[in-house]
Amino acid sequence: MKPVIAIDGTFASGKGTLAKKLAAHFGYAYLDTGKLYRAVAARALEVGADLSDGSALAKLATLITPDELESPALKSGAVGAAASKVAVHTEVRVALKNYQVQFAFAPPKGFAGAVLDGRDIGTVICPDADVKIYVDAKSEVRADRRYNELLSYGEDISLAQVVADLTERDHRDTNRAEAPLKPAQNAHLLDTTNLSIDAAFEQARHLIEIILLPK
Ligand code: DC
Numbered sequence: 650m651k652p653v654i655a656i657d658g659t660f661a662s663g664k665g666t667l668a669k670k671l672a673a674h675f676g677y678a679y680l681d682t683g684k685l686y687r688a689v690a691a692r693a694l695e696v697g698a699d700l701s702d703g704s705a706l707a708k709l710a711t712l713i714t715p716d717e718l719e720s721p722a723l724k725s726g727a728v729g730a731a732a733s734k735v736a737v738h739t740e741v742r743v744a745l746k747n748y749q750v751q752f753a754f755a756p757p758k759g760f761a762g763a764v765l766d767g768r769d770i771g772t773v774i775c776p777d778a779d780v781k782i783y784v785d786a787k788s789e790v791r792a793d794r795r796y797n798e799l800l801s802y803g804e805d806i807s808l809a810q811v812v813a814d815l816t817e818r819d820h821r822d823t824n825r826a827e828a829p830l831k832p833a834q835n836a837h838l839l840d841t842t843n844l845s846i847d848a849a850f851e852q853a854r855h856l857i858e859i860i861l862l863p864k
Contacts, residue, residue: 652677652762652861653753653777655770658784659830660729660818661791661798663841663849667784668766670850671857678760680752682767682774683732685745687723688713690731700731703738710744726799726806726814733818736768737825749774768822771833780860782853783832786842791815 654671658664665681672679692709693700700706722728735741749765753775756763765774771781786794789812796811822830832838837856841849 650754651756652779653775654762654764654857655775655778655781655833656764656766656784657768657771657830657832657836659786659791660815660822661795662784662786663794663846664766664784666846667849667853668764670846671853672764674854675762675857676760677762677764678752678756680749680763680765682749682765682770684718684723685713685748686732686736687728688717689741690735691720691723691728693735694728694731700734703740706735706738707740707744710741724802726804730814730818733821737821737827739827742827746774768830769828771836772831773828776833780857781833781836782839782856783836784839784841786840788815788819790842
């Protein structure tokens with residue numbers, strides 16, 4: 650079996666950047682699982698689907714294609730907020746689970762393992778992952794990072810609005826009944842509040858090497 654690395658964490662904690670860098674370093678395939686929820690949300694917004702209708706949303710989830718996951722439109726704040734609402738539905742989570750499990754256990758050709766990032770990778774999708782990392786940072790720091798990211802996409806938004814969105818998103822992601830965001834029991838915690846991207850990467854790389862290399 651090829652190694653699987655599960656990276657979970659809060660919104661704008663830096664987990665996506667970290668996961669991508671780790672995947673490139675180790676030659677593993679990378680899946681940003683938030684994009685799956687974002688893709689369902691984007692489809693739902695496009696067709697005007699009711700974000701509280703789990704079974705209608707689950708049908709949209711079955712239509713997602715890998716190409717769609719590359720759309721820059723998925724990065725917007727509006728799609729992210731809708732994704733958090735879409736993600737509370739058990740039917741949607743069930744519809745997206747198989748894709749993620751398949752990716753983890755049978756990564757695309759040419760890759761030596763898989764890195765998945767999200768909210769429930771270490772707890773639900775890959776409970777037996779070889780390495781689990783839970784990434785978090787102080788909310789002010791996360792809000793600042795997200796604000797700058799949205800500005801770089803050309804969005805017209807205030808820092809106060811980003812703080813409000815982040816608070817709401819954290820609350821929904823951690824308090825939902827199904828697969829809430831929480832560290833897996835055997836996850837290694839990585840607080841990126843005072844870490845640069847490179848410093849966070851070095852800590853995670855070191856940890857992964859210690860766990861995987863003796864095998
Ligand atoms: O990581 P992100 O901001 O792209 O994720 C968007 C939303 O999708 C997030 O608020 C919660 C949901 N999500 C989830 O419930 N489970 C995952 N594994 C990934 C994302």
